[in-house]
Amino acid sequence: MPSDPEAYLADLKRQVLDSWESGADFFDERWGDQGDEFHHGVFAPAAERMLGLEHGARVLELACGNGGFARRLGRQGIQVLATDLSPALIAHAERRTETIADQPVDVSYQVVDATVEREIVNCGGPFDAAACIMGAMSMLTLRPMFGGVWRVLKPRGIFVLVTLHPSFATSGYKFVKSENEDEPHGLTVSRYLSRYVTHGVTNSAQNEPQIYFHRPMHELLTDAFASGLVLDGMEELPAPEQPMEDSRLMWNVLPDIPMAVALRFRRP
Numbered sequence: 669m670p671s672d673p674e675a676y677l678a679d680l681k682r683q684v685l686d687s688w689e690s691g692a693d694f695f696d697e698r699w700g701d702q703g704d705e706f707h708h709g710v711f712a713p714a715a716e717r718m719l720g721l722e723h724g725a726r727v728l729e730l731a732c733g734n735g736g737f738a739r740r741l742g743r744q745g746i747q748v749l750a751t752d753l754s755p756a757l758i759a760h761a762e763r764r765t766e767t768i769a770d771q772p773v774d775v776s777y778q779v780v781d782a783t784v785e786r787e788i789v790n791c792g793g794p795f796d797a798a799a800c801i802m803g804a805m806s807m808l809t810l811r812p813m814f815g816g817v818w819r820v821l822k823p824r825g826i827f828v829l830v831t832l833h834p835s836f837a838t839s840g841y842k843f844v845k846s847e848n849e850d851e852p853h854g855l856t857v858s859r860y861l862s863r864y865v866t867h868g869v870t871n872s873a874q875n876e877p878q879i880y881f882h883r884p885m886h887e888l889l890t891d892a893f894a895s896g897l898v899l900d901g902m903e904e905l906p907a908p909e910q911p912m913e914d915s916r917l918m919w920n921v922l923p924d925i926p927m928a929v930a931l932r933f934r935r936p
């Protein structure tokens with residue numbers, strides 16, 4: 669840990685915000701209205717399955733990006749308050765939602781830092797469910813999110829968290845290309861149990877790398893359980909099999925290795 673831990677942590681938080689703010693136009697264009705191929709092909713369907721929402725349900729979304737999942741739920745008659753750290757991404761989300769011509773949706777947006785429990789509690793409630801898709805890796809700490817979600821959920825309410833798989837996709841992994849047709853491609857993992865900060869890009873066209881906070885699965889779950897949430901569902905998710913836009917990424921040829929995990933928690 670550096671000599672001034674508080675300043676170091678504050679600087680990391682600032683870097684997270686800066687990277688999403690400066691990348692907002694790039695990501696909005698890349699994600700479009702319904703999210704990229706990972707989002708609409710794998711993550712959003714998994715979150716939807718695990719949420720099992722009924723028409724009229726009230727949902728809080730954290731780290732919503734430009735609102736692809738919120739609009740997806742809104743089109744099903746679900747009422748969504750979608751939130752994100754980045755004001756620029758929230759502005760994109762609002763613009764894209766205002767221009768839905770086919771049907772009005774009950775989706776509203778708010779800037780919320782999910783690493784600050786009070787900001788989540790200020791979203792109101794009670795909500796039938798909450799969701800966070802691919803946001804946890806950008807969060808320096810998860811306890812405030814779990815604590816805040818617990819406080820705004822109805823009893824028996826559900827929280828679905830979809831995140832890069834800590835065992836394979838935020839650990840120190842490297843793709844291993846097999847030269848032999850009979851052997852599958854694979855990956856090696858060189859570090860997993862310790863927490864660490866890393867930088868990565870989701871796309872080679874991206875200027876600024878994103879910061880990822882790696883935490884092993886037991887730490888993620890310990891933070892969730894400390895809030896009182898219980899785990900009642902889990903899916904491990906492989907990437908879609910279509911070719912990756914970034915040729916350095918080989919997830920599409922690793923159908924037996926989950927790049928992401930969807931966890932369903934319940935407030936007892």
Ligand SMILES: C[S@@+](CC[C@H](N)C(=O)[O-])C[C@H]1O[C@@H](n2cnc3c(N)ncnc32)[C@H](O)[C@@H]1O
Nearest residue numbers: 688731732733753754781782783801802803806
């Ligand atoms: C990989 S994107 C995912 C966006 C969207 N959920 C999706 O699946 O397309 C990560 C998002 O997390 C947001 N984010 C990062 N840190 C956050 C925080 N502390 N609180 C809320 N959102 C945060 C970023 O602004 C960005 O929109």
